[in-house]
Amino acid sequence: MGSALRVEISGVTDTHQSRLACWTRLTEEAARCQASGVLAVDAREGTLASPGQWHDVLASLDIDALRTMPLAFVGRWPRYTELEVLNLSLIERGFRAQVFDDEAAAERWLRYGEHGGAWPPGDHFSTKARSNT
Secondary structure (H helix, E strand, O other), X not given: OOOOEEEXXXXXXXXXHHHHHHHHHHHHHHHHOOOOOEEEXXXXXXXXXXXXXXXXXXXXXXXXXXXXXXXXXXXXXXXXXXXXXXXXXXXXXXOOEEEEOOHHHHHHHHXXXXXXXXXXXXXXXXXXXXXXO
C-alpha cells in the first residue's frame, strides 16, 4: 500500500456526467497508485449538488476500491456544506470519510486519525512498548 493520494478538484462540475467523470478518475488513480488514503481538495465551481444528485452519482459508480481507505475532503464555504452531504452519503455506504475546512487538519486525520488503518509505510514511529521496570 502506498502513501495517501492528494488530488485537487477544479473546474465546473454542474452535471451528473461531470461529477461522475471526476469520481471515476479519482477512483482509478487511487487504485492505480495503491493509495493508503485520499485527500481531495475541492476547488470546484458551479452549482452545488443536492443530496439526491450525490446519491445518483454514487449509485452510478464502482467505488468499492475506495472503501478500504480513508477519504478526507477539504472545502471552503459554500462547497463545505456540499461536501458534508457527500460525506454522510459515503458514511452511510460504509466508507471512512471526513470533511475539513483546513488541509493541514485533513492531512493529520489521514495520518493519525481513528480510521483503523496501519501507519503508512515509510513513517518513522517507534512501536516499542515502554516499561518502567
